[in-house]
Amino acid sequence: MPLEIRPSQALRLWRQVHLDLVRDGEADLSARQVAILLTVYLELPPHTVRGLATQLGVTKPVITRALDTMGKLGLVSRRRDEADRRNVVIQRTVAGALAVERLADLVVDRAREIGGS
Amino acid sequence: MPLEIRPSQALRLWRQVHLDLVRDGEADLSARQVAILLTVYLELPPHTVRGLATQLGVTKPVITRALDTMGKLGLVSRRRDEADRRNVVIQRTVAGALAVERLADLVVDRAREIGGS
DNA sequence: GGATAATGATACGGACCCGTAACGATCGGG
DNA sequence: CCCGATCGTTACGGGTCCGTATCATTATCC
Structure with missing residues (x-):
């Protein structure tokens, strides 16, 4: 059950959602941060x-810094793994779950508005 | 002819495309830069x-700086408007058109892989 | 127990971006 | 003409991020 979408539709969807994100003043996450956030959730x-x-496919400091920033924004949290105290477990937060949910609704709504061609 | 997509599909698509963008080492454009690029194209x-x-919905310096960066990347170019020399016209480039096309294909391909539910 | 390995965090120099404010260049109306 | 309005750019101080290299902490293996 593949999702059918034409290139021109894909671009209009991509543009409109990004416009919404910029205009809503949502924390201007980089592509890396978005990838991290959605992977965690x-x-x-x-x-x-x-x-x-x-x-x-990036270095560890990139993740550490991204988690610092997203932690300040309340999108994720960190906890030491008590089983192996070298590890840090990244946890979801209520605020993060809400942000992900908002993004999903945004994409769905904008997709609905994308007409044919 | 609306585009039907469920929230869970939207999120998987969003994640997968961002993962691809990060891994391909494509210039890590911010949401604002993406919005500008796609608006121009x-x-x-x-x-x-x-x-x-x-x-x-942002200030002019934001656009100027984004154009500086994207200009260095060859994604857009600037030209003085000879009719009203106060204006600067943002123009498309071959490299920019290719980048937009690649993005479209990426979204289309990943959408096709998104199964039901 | 001591050497080795693995994990995440930190230091560093450099680059980019932010918002506010000021700036030079250009146009247009009186 | 000249003065105000408009255009895009630049200056500033502050923040974030990059990649590389190094660090302290913890686990593992002999």
Whole structure:
């Protein structure tokens, strides 16, 4: 059950959602931060710094810094793994879940408005 | 002829495309830069700094700086409007058109892979 | 127990971006 | 003409991010 979408529709959808994100003053997340956020909220836990770095193909400091920023924004939180205290487990937050939900609704709504061609 | 998509599909699509963008090392454009790029390539010319600032709901320096960066990347170019030399017209480039096309294909391909539910 | 490995965080120099404010260039009306 | 309005750019101080290299902490293996 593939999702059918034409290139011109894809571009209009992409543009409109980004316009909404910019205009709503939503925290201007970079592509990396979006990838991290959605990975944490869509993939099965546990999530570690190392694991995210591997999945994104970036270095660990990139993840650490992104988590710093997103932590300040309340989108994720960190907890030491008591089983192996070297690890840090990235956890979801209520605010983060709401932000993800808003994004989903935004995409769905804008997709609905995208007419044919 | 609306585009039907469920929230969970929207999120998976959004995540997968952002993962691709990060992994491909494509210039890590901010949401604002994406909005500018797609506006220039989808909407009818001419495009001015002021016009883009109004559409995005941001200040003019934001546009100027984004154009500086995207100009270095070759995604857009600037030309003085000879009719009214106060204006600057933002123009498309071959590299920019290719980047937009790649993005469209990326979204289309990933959408096709998004199964039901 | 001591050496080795692995994890996440930090330091550093450099680049980019933000918003506000000021600026030079250009146009247009009186 | 000249003065005000409009255009895009630049200056400023502050913040974030980058990649590389290094760090402290913790686990593992002999």
